[in-house]
Amino acid sequence: xxxxxxxxxxxxxxxxxxxxxxxxxxxxxxxxxxxxxxxxxxxxxxxxxxxxxxxxxxxxxxxxxxxxxxxxxxxxxxxxxxxxxxxxxxxxxxxxxxxxxxxxxxxxxxxxxxxxxxxxxxxxxxxxxxxxxxxxxxxxxxxxxxxxxxxxxxxxxxxxxxxxxxxxxxxxxxxxxxxxxxxxxxxxxxxxxxxxxxxxxxxxxxxxxxxxxxxxxxxxxxxxxxxxxxxxxxxxxxxxxxxxxxxxxxxxxxxxxxxxxxxx
Amino acid sequence: xxxxxxxxxxxxxxxxxxxxxxxxxxxxxxxxxxxxxxxxxxxxxxxxxxxxxxxxxxxxxxxxxxxxxxxxxxxxxxxxxxxxxxxxxxxxxxxxxxxxxxxxxxxxxxxxxxxxxxxxxxxxxxxxxxxxxxxxxxxx
Numbered sequence: 001x002x003x004x005x006x007x008x009x010x011x012x013x014x015x016x017x018x019x020x021x022x023x024x025x026x027x028x029x030x031x032x033x034x035x036x037x038x039x040x041x042x043x044x045x046x047x048x049x050x051x052x053x054x055x056x057x058x059x060x061x062x063x064x065x066x067x068x069x070x071x072x073x074x075x076x077x078x079x080x081x082x083x084x085x086x087x088x089x090x091x092x093x094x095x096x097x098x099x100x101x102x103x104x105x106x107x108x109x110x111x112x113x114x115x116x117x118x119x120x121x122x123x124x125x126x127x128x129x130x131x132x133x134x135x136x137x138x139x140x141x142x143x144x145x146x147x148x149x150x151x152x153x154x155x156x157x158x159x160x161x162x163x164x165x166x167x168x169x170x171x172x173x174x175x176x177x178x179x180x181x182x183x184x185x186x187x188x189x190x191x192x193x194x195x196x197x198x199x200x201x202x203x204x205x206x207x208x209x210x211x212x213x214x215x216x217x218x219x220x221x222x223x224x225x226x227x228x229x230x231x232x233x234x235x236x237x238x239x240x241x242x243x244x245x246x247x248x249x250x251x252x253x254x255x256x257x258x259x260x261x262x263x264x
Numbered sequence: 265x266x267x268x269x270x271x272x273x274x275x276x277x278x279x280x281x282x283x284x285x286x287x288x289x290x291x292x293x294x295x296x297x298x299x300x301x302x303x304x305x306x307x308x309x310x311x312x313x314x315x316x317x318x319x320x321x322x323x324x325x326x327x328x329x330x331x332x333x334x335x336x337x338x339x340x341x342x343x344x345x346x347x348x349x350x351x352x353x354x355x356x357x358x359x360x361x362x363x364x365x366x367x368x369x370x371x372x373x374x375x376x377x378x379x380x381x382x383x384x385x386x387x388x389x390x391x392x393x394x395x396x397x398x399x400x401x402x403x404x
Contacts (some may be wrong), residue, residue, distance in 0.1 A: 043303055044306060045296075048306060140282050142301055142349075
């Protein structure tokens with residue numbers, strides 16, 4: 001009986017914890033969105049920090065990211081082409097490539113890439129700021145941490161994921177064309193027709209929304225996880241661990257919901 | 265300590281529990297105030313921050329980040345940040361905890377003696393350190 005009571009209590013505590021985390025995350029997002037609409041937020045200082053964030057998140061890693069996305073794209077395209085040839089479905093190869101790579105795999109991998117590189121760094125930095133009282137010091141100086149520290153990270157994350165996914169998608173399209181038709185422009189019309197058939201307004205809007213949600217997930221969750229850190233230095237790794245697990249589940253959940261909405 | 269916690273908003277504090285932003289240079293830490301509070305441009309804010317460091321006689325620490333500073337340099341940066349807030353009162357909270365590498369009453373006296381240091385400076389310290397302040401005053 002005691003075991004049953006303890007199990008129910010533990011489950012209840014976990015559910016309450018998840019609810020609190022979810023509520024805090026959405027409350028933070030609502031606060032950030034309201035500030036985004038506030039005219040005073042858009043001063044030189046915030047704008048400069050946003051530019052820096054985009055540089056650190058997207059531009060600084062551009063060559064590594066492009067190399068990584070080109071290798072993955074080439075591998076996937078090769079697998080799709082060889083499978084299509086084996087089954088006599090070569091006519092569908094370009095559509096398959098676009099659907100699998102550009103719409104699903106590359107945005108997902110971009111989000112994972114940014115999460116591992118920048119999300120973990122953001123989580124650690126915010127946790128350290130929380131533990132070291134740096135946020136209290138900013139508040140004492142009347143420098144709003146939301147405008148100076150958090151909002152630029154959210155905006156930078158969203159811009160970076162959208163831009164890098166777009167860039168990876170474009171390079172994958174070019175690679176797919178070259179792999180299927182080579183340097184011959186004869187297939188250009190058929191390839192662009194396939195693209196036009198796939199990229200209708202609903203799909204493009206869905207892709208944009210998905211990338212925006214990925215961008216938010218890889219920045220918003222690390223920031224809120226960092227802010228939850230108790231003021232004890234040894235809790236920083238625990239905070240990063242929790243934050244990154246939540247980021248992973250959020251990215252997977254967004255991808256699953258996007259797939260379900262498109263294909264079910 | 266309760267007196268410190270209850271200080272009103274018009275007091276600028278220099279304290280161990282109000283650290284600098286670790287990933288910003290001394291100059292950037294100070295320039296944040298004119299940038300965010302008075303909405304100056306980046307170059308004007310940096311100029312004001314540099315002028316404050318010059319005034320305190322520590323222009324050379326401008327590009328140092330918190331982990332690269334000595335305790336005295338860190339204190340000067342915090343003091344410059346507090347001064348640029350332009351609040352009527354400035355409270356230095358337990359300076360011995362921040363300035364453990366210099367004879368701090370004399371060091372603070374030297375900083376306060378720099379040109380155009382206006383406003384009221386108050387030092388909150390443990391009573392058993394009072395003798396250090398007497399020594400600094402009588403050594404003049």
